[in-house]
Amino acid sequence: MRLFALILILTTWSSSALAGLTEQQLGGLGLAPAPQAQVPMELGFKDTNGKAKSLGEAVGGRPTLLLPVDFTCSQICGPALTIVAGALQQTGLTAGRDYSLVVFGIDSRDDAIAARRFVAGQVAGPGVSVLIGSGAAIKRLTTAIGYRFQTDGQNDAVAHPAAFVTLTRDGHVSHAFSSLGLQPFDLRLGLLEAGRGTIGGLGGRIALLCYGFDAVHGVYTKQVASALRLGCGLTLILLASAIVLMCRRSRRGVAA
Known part of the structure; x- marks a missing residue:
């Protein structure tokens, strides 16, 4: 996982953000979860209705796809969410039963209106949480999963990797994926592995025996x-x- 995360091609920021950040700052962007990384389940956020919700409540005791986004980013995050939502529909798994989807904003300046506008018509329903947090909560969560981004105050933009992680039911990071090069089959296996054989039935458990995660290319391959x-x-x-x-x-x- 660490090797995969370190070599992700992270060209996922706008030209305006590039203009306001140094080469050193851009070089620090990435997604590199530490071995045995675990998210703080007690961490508090708010949903798009303003209701307090902890990360643990959003995970709900299920394997989880944790997707960091910039709610005002239409160039990369919008298409990335579309790709993820489409891939989830093709996994054969059901949100709220087999897995949870947690989308959280990385820019504390974004409000519930921006969050609702961002996810409108793409993800909703049981097992789906769209979270808005304070700067401290965002920093703690992104640090926990090794997600490094930079805010460009000069151009009111955020430079960030287009990537996400899957979590086990107790919040441990299972794998890191690219949002833009995502394949439904890889996502299904990622969630099955995060579920450690508790979802997907017998076929899913057999698939996990026959496939392994290629950390270099970020895909599952036949073993x-x-x-x-x-x-x-x-x-x-x-x-x-x-x-x-x-x-x-x-x-x-x-x-x-």
């Missing part, structure tokens, strides 16, 4: 070698058992 080793091992066990059984029967026949 052919592992599958072959597993199959060969089971075959050897069955053959050995059959040989032992036949030997025992043969001895009984001779004794008789």
Whole structure:
């Protein structure tokens, strides 16, 4: 995960933001979750109706897709949300039952009106939370997942990576993904893995055995070698058992 996060191609900021930030500041952008990273579940936010909601309540004890966005960014965050929403619809999983979707703003200056306008018609319903937080809450959450962005006050813009993480039910970071290069199959497996076999049924558990996460490319790939080793091992066990059984029967026949 760390290797994948470090080599993400993060060209996801506007030209105006580029103009107001130094090369060193831009070089610090990225998504690099630390090993065993965990989000603070008690962290407080507000939803688009102004109601207080903790991160733990938003996660709801389910594997979660945690998506940082700039509610006023239409160049990157808007398309990224569209891609994520479309991919989720194709996973075969159901929000509120199999997983949670938590979209949170990274700019504390954005209000509920901007948040509602941003997600309108794309994500809503059970298991979906759109959160607005204070600067302190945003900083604590983004630090926890290794999400690094820069605010350009000169141009009223935010330079940020187009990426998100999946969380386990207890808030541990499972994987990091690019929002723009997302494939529904990869997202499904990411949520299945975050659920640790508790969602997706038997087919999902089998899929997790046959696929592994390629941290370099940020996708899931077939683990052919592992599958072959597993199959060969089971075959050897069955053959050995059959040989032992036949030997025992043969001895009984001779004794008789």
